[in-house]
Amino acid sequence: MSENPSFPSELPWFIRSGARTWRCRPAPAEVRKFHAALPNYTLTPLTEAPSIAAELRVGRVFIKDESSRLGLPAFKALGASWAIHRILAERVSSGTAAGPVTLVTATDGNHGRAVARTARLLGEQAHVFVPRGVHPQAVAAIVAEEAKVTEVPGPYDEAVRLAAEAATGQDSVLVQDTAWQGYEQIPGWIVEGYSTLCAEIDDQLRAAGLLEGPDLVAVPVGVGSLAQAVVTHYRSRSSERAPALLSVEPEAAACVLESLTLGEPVSVATGKTAMAGLNCGTPSSIAWPYLYGGLDAAVAVTDADSARAIGDLAALGISSGPCGAATLAGLRAVLTGTDAQERRTALGLDATSVVVLLSTEGADANPQSVVMDERSGLEGAEW
Numbered sequence: 001m002s003e004n005p006s007f008p009s010e011l012p013w014f015i016r017s018g019a020r021t022w023r024c025r026p027a028p029a030e031v032r033k034f035h036a037a038l039p040n041y042t043l044t045p046l047t048e049a050p051s052i053a054a055e056l057r058v059g060r061v062f063i064k065d066e067s068s069r070l071g072l073p074a075f076k077a078l079g080a081s082w083a084i085h086r087i088l089a090e091r092v093s094s095g096t097a098a099g100p101v102t103l104v105t106a107t108d109g110n111h112g113r114a115v116a117r118t119a120r121l122l123g124e125q126a127h128v129f130v131p132r133g134v135h136p137q138a139v140a141a142i143v144a145e146e147a148k149v150t151e152v153p154g155p156y157d158e159a160v161r162l163a164a165e166a167a168t169g170q171d172s173v174l175v176q177d178t179a180w181q182g183y184e185q186i187p188g189w190i191v192e193g194y195s196t197l198c199a200e201i202d203d204q205l206r207a208a209g210l211l212e213g214p215d216l217v218a219v220p221v222g223v224g225s226l227a228q229a230v231v232t233h234y235r236s237r238s239s240e241r242a243p244a245l246l247s248v249e250p251e252a253a254a255c256v257l258e259s260l261t262l263g264e265p266v267s268v269a270t271g272k273t274a275m276a277g278l279n280c281g282t283p284s285s286i287a288w289p290y291l292y293g294g295l296d297a298a299v300a301v302t303d304a305d306s307a308r309a310i311g312d313l314a315a316l317g318i319s320s321g322p323c324g325a326a327t328l329a330g331l332r333a334v335l336t337g338t339d340a341q342e343r344r345t346a347l348g349l350d351a352t353s354v355v356v357l358l359s360t361e362g363a364d365a366n367p368q369s370v371v372m373d374e375r376s377g378l379e380g381a382e383w
Helices: 030-036 050-056 077-094 110-122 136-143 156-166 185-207 225-234 255-262 288-294 303-315 322-335 340-346
Strands: 002-004 013-015 046-048 060-065 102-106 125-130 148-151 172-174 216-220 244-250 297-301 354-359
Touching: 013 255, 013 340, 030 077, 030 185, 046 185, 050 060, 050 322, 060 185, 077 110, 077 185, 102 110, 102 156, 110 125, 110 136, 125 136, 125 156, 136 148, 156 172, 185 225, 185 354, 216 225, 216 322, 225 244, 225 288, 244 255, 244 322, 255 288, 255 297, 297 322, 303 322, 322 340, 322 354
Parallel strands: 060 354, 102 125, 102 172, 125 148, 216 244, 216 354, 244 297
Antiparallel strands: 002 013, 013 297, 046 060
16 A cells, blocks of 8 residues: 655545455345335436546546435435335334334434435334534424434534434334444445445446446545445446545545555544535444445545535536535546646546546535534534
């Protein structure tokens, strides 16, 4: 492995060799079939961006637009719906489904809303813990899904702890999208749910005549659950050409970049960022082996980088928030500036390369906060 030290004058960046030969088991095939059978399922757009491709001197750039997924403004519903389906099925098979169940979670906004929406559609109850700093509009959106909401006068980690304590009864289940020792099965199901997004990209690229798939995929990273799904998808194909995989984080919360640099999962102190949904200090325990094995590179970007990318995507007709636009910001940081050609070569990119950027949220997922977020300390968007 090799790295570029994260000195202030240099790009916070990590690159390693060997990731494209790392392999893992694929996600279950039935996940895509499950989502396709949902009444409001439709493919989210994969929009080509020739102007960005020209700017960054690659062949083609595509944006996977998750601004409207199963009726919600972010990709999170994919994981919540599949995990809850598995939870309820397990309760039936184990004989514990004697009555209604309360689905409990902690959230900055989108995951909790997705859990609440799924619970309402299935006739179950939801109890969502929200930390201090979540925008009132995000809280109201969860309440509108008929969920019980508990506002926690503390940070996200405290909300997760309280949610876990509230889900200890037989008639309640914790549906959390990060894992820790002793709590890994349900977060694993959530990761499986995200695989539908990647399967759609395969179909959409084939429809565009790109039968060999992408040369690089960029994914925003908080605790790493979506990145785990992306790694699983592209590193479970023993006979196909493997793309480079790039993770993108805020400079203020680059726990995956730091962990990759050190070769082990570590926690970092987080700072101020508008990319609130990526403002995470510790990689998920189940995601880490996949990130360490299957990611080619990691980069950290500033809020200004993300804000510029939001405007660029809006000009293309793509609604994106700070976390979703981070992938464009990250790709731009990697392929421009000092030593850009070295980074381009390390990733195997040239003027013919095909790049996919995951824009994981729409602007509606990130109401502008007038409350100081406990973890970021910044007036900004919540995810």
